[in-house]
Amino acid sequence: MPGSRRRLLKILVGAAGAFAVEPxxxxxxxxxxxxxxxxxxQGHEKGNPSSQVDPGIANKxxxxxxxxxxxxxxxxxxxxxxxxxxxxxxxxxxxxxxxxSLVKKAQQIEKLAKQIKELAKG
Numbered sequence: 032m033p034g035s036r037r038r039l040l041k042i043l044v045g046a047a048g049a050f051a052v053e054p055x056x057x058x059x060x061x062x063x064x065x066x067x068x069x070x071x072x073q074g075h076e077k078g079n080p081s082s083q084v085d086p087g088i089a090n091k092x093x094x095x096x097x098x099x100x101x102x103x104x105x106x107x108x109x110x111x112x113x114x115x116x117x118x119x120x121x122x123x124x125x126x127x128x129x130x131x132s133l134v135k136k137a138q139q140i141e142k143l144a145k146q147i148k149e150l151a152k153g
Contacts, residue, residue, distance in 0.1 A: 109143045
C-alpha cells in the first residue's frame with residue numbers, strides 16, 4: 032500500500048512539473064518561416080466578394096425557394112423515419128439480430144440524407 036501511494040505521488044509531482052515547465056519550453060520554439068501568399072483562382076482577391084468580381088455569375092450560396100421547401104419536407108420525413116427506427120430498436124432485444132425492416136429503414140434514412148445533401152449543394 033505505501034509503495035502504491037509513493038508511486039502515485041511521483042506521477043502527480045512529475046505531471047505537475049511537466050505542466051510548470053511547458054510555458055518555458057513553449058517560448059523557446061523557433062518561429063515558422065512566413066509563407067508566400069498564393070494567388071486565388073480566377074484572380075479573385077481575398078477581400079472582394081464573388082458578386083463584385085463578376086455580376087453575371089449567380090451566387091451559388093443562395094438556394095432557390097423550391098429547393099428549400101423540398102429540403103424542409105425531406106428533413107421532416109427523415110426525422111419521422113429516424114424516430115420510428117429508434118422506437119423499433121428500443122423494442123428489440125440487444126442480443127437478437129436486427130430484423131429486415133430495421134435494415135430497410137436505415138437504408139431509407141441513408142438515401143434520404145444523401146438526397147438532402149445533394150439538394151443543399153445546389
